[in-house]
Amino acid sequence: AENILETCRKESRASIQDLRGGLLEKMDMPSAIPELLKPQLAGTDIKLDVKVSGSAERFPLFLEHQLMRIIGEAARNAILHAAPSNIQIQLNYGSKAFQMVIQDDGCGFDVELLNQTERYGVHGMKERALRISGDLSVESTIGSGTKVALILPMGKTDASGERKKR
Numbered sequence: 447a448e449n450i451l452e453t454c455r456k457e458s459r460a461s462i463q464d465l466r467g468g469l470l471e472k473m474d475m476p477s478a479i480p481e482l483l484k485p486q487l488a489g490t491d492i493k494l495d496v497k498v499s500g501s502a503e504r505f506p507l508f509l510e511h512q513l514m515r516i517i518g519e520a521a522r523n524a525i526l527h528a529a530p531s532n533i534q535i536q537l538n539y540g541s542k543a544f545q546m547v548i549q550d551d552g553c554g555f556d557v558e559l560l561n562q563t564e565r566y567g568v569h570g571m572k573e574r575a576l577r578i579s580g581d582l583s584v585e586s587t588i589g590s591g592t593k594v595a596l597i598l599p600m601g602k603t604d605a606s607g608e609r610k611k612r
Contacts, residue, residue: 453566456522470510476502479535482514483521492525493532500539512574513546513596516582519567520548520594528552528592544598551591557584 469478476498483494504510517535524530530552538545560568568584575582575596586592 450566453570468511470507470514474502474504475510475513476537478514479517482518483533486518486522486525490525492530494521495532495534497534497536498539499536502537502539505544509578512578516571516574516594516596517546517548519571520592521550523567524548524550524552524592528554530591540600542600544600546596546598548594549591554586554588554590554592556588557586560584 469481472478473481476496479496480494487494505513521533521535524533528550530550533548533550536545536547536549538547571584571594572582578598580596580598582594582596584592584594
């Protein structure tokens with residue numbers, strides 16, 4: 447019950463922040479990622495590396511918010527559960543697809559256990575990916591870290607029915 451309440455509290459705070467004019471209203475996604483994760487990384491020795499390939503472009507705000515929530519959840523999971531030294535986030539802007547990869551070098555876990563847990567983190571990321579017509583995968587090896595990857599084909603529509611550049 448405490449875990450569920452904590453997840454709800456974090457989601458509520460994030461929603462309120464979005465309504466008040468979040469980071470994406472002030473900067474692009476590659477610049478916003480370190481700012482988003484700064485509070486979670488404070489007091490740790492975890493190194494964050496954000497890499498961008500291709501021509502970075504703005505997506506509709508709804509879409510960018512969902513991407514940032516996925517990034518936040520994947521990083522939060524790594525920080526809280528995996529004890530990584532490094533978290534790397536790759537944003538690949540291609541002509542046919544956008545690909546996002548969040549990878550850590552932490553302790554990893556058995557992905558087969560995802561369907562047996564009542565935790566909402568990975569399930570929430572998958573639901574967000576579906577809302578924006580993306581395909582999210584989670585790969586992990588015990589002792590070798592975790593990789594969360596999202597592929598978003600260009601030209602498909604998100605939940606609002608639009609996929610236009612802002």
